Amino acid sequence: MTIAKICLFVILSSVLVAACGSEAKSDKGKSKKSEKVAVQNSAFDAPRVVGKIQSSEISESSGVAVSACQSNVLWTHNDGGNDDLIFAIAPSGELLGTYRVRGVKNDDWEDIAGYKDATGKCFVYIGDIGDNAAEKAEHKVYRIPEPPVGGTDPKRAVETEAPLTVRFRYPDENQNAETLMVHPQTGDIYVATKRKSGPSRVYKIKPAFDADIQTAEKMGEISVPAIPNGLLTGGDISPDGRHVILCDYTQGYELVLPEGSANFDDIWRQEPQPVDLGRRPHGESVGYNIDGTAVYATSEKENAPVIEVRKRK
DSSP states (O other): OOHHHHHHHHHHHHHHHHHHHHHHHHHHHHHHHHHHHHSOOTTBOOOEEEEEOOOTTOSBOOEEEEOSSSTTOEEEEOOTTSOSEEEEEOTTOOEEEEEEOTTOOOSSEEEEEEEEOTTSOEEEEEEEOOOTTOOOSOEEEEEEEOOOOOSSOTTSEEEOOOOEEEEEEOSSSOOOEEEEEEOTTTOOEEEEEEESSSOEEEEEEOOOTTSOOEEOEEEEEEOOSSSSTEEOOEEEEOTTSSEEEEEOSSOEEEEEOOTTOOOGGGGGGSOOEEEOOOOOSSEEEEEEOTTSSEEEEEEBSTTOEEEEEEBOO
């Protein structure tokens, strides 16, 4: 065999070995991913589809919040660039109402949250917090009184009251975020960023409405057991204020406040535990039900499923 042929043989052999190794790693990665999705958090039952979003107007359900004042009402909205609308749906996915938020634009709405104050009045919070290019120095959270559902054509948009607005900036750098949460007792607003490289960062914003722009306070970082480990797309705080549910495109994660801890912000130092949210085409939304005994998850794409995952008793 000539030297040239020997060299050629060595090169081809190296290429073949590398290709086989790469394929093995790929299969190994797929196996791990499948295993992760199949294993459920011991605190939760298996996910089940309870409905399908029936309105063609809701094609990018980017957030979900369960009403604390109206039975079997879930609030959702489309992603940025769509109309400035929020929608009321039933857990079955039936459209219950369409509402135009007065005087504001859906620049990049990414998540929605509910809040019931000490007087029993309910509000809907909308997070205009998306910024894929990390170009915005200012972000907004809108708050409106929760509209009453029923008595009108659900496909016909009803105008809401004018929202109050919280304006904030980050203390470090411009960032993209898709997770908005409101603490049920304090009313403090939390935003978790969406990062492709490194953990998500969690910030607290005071509920100072129609005031000067404030600087958010960094509370910690969250690294979920996924790749990327900071690509969070939705979240919620439980009604008792002791649990946080988060999600990325495929999986859910729960944080639990340690027993005996009276400081809610200790929760950001806890280890996220995976929660199987079922098959979602493009998961960007998750929220607790009215008493925290289950979570609902929706997805972008038209006629997306409504998924319920109940906690074990």
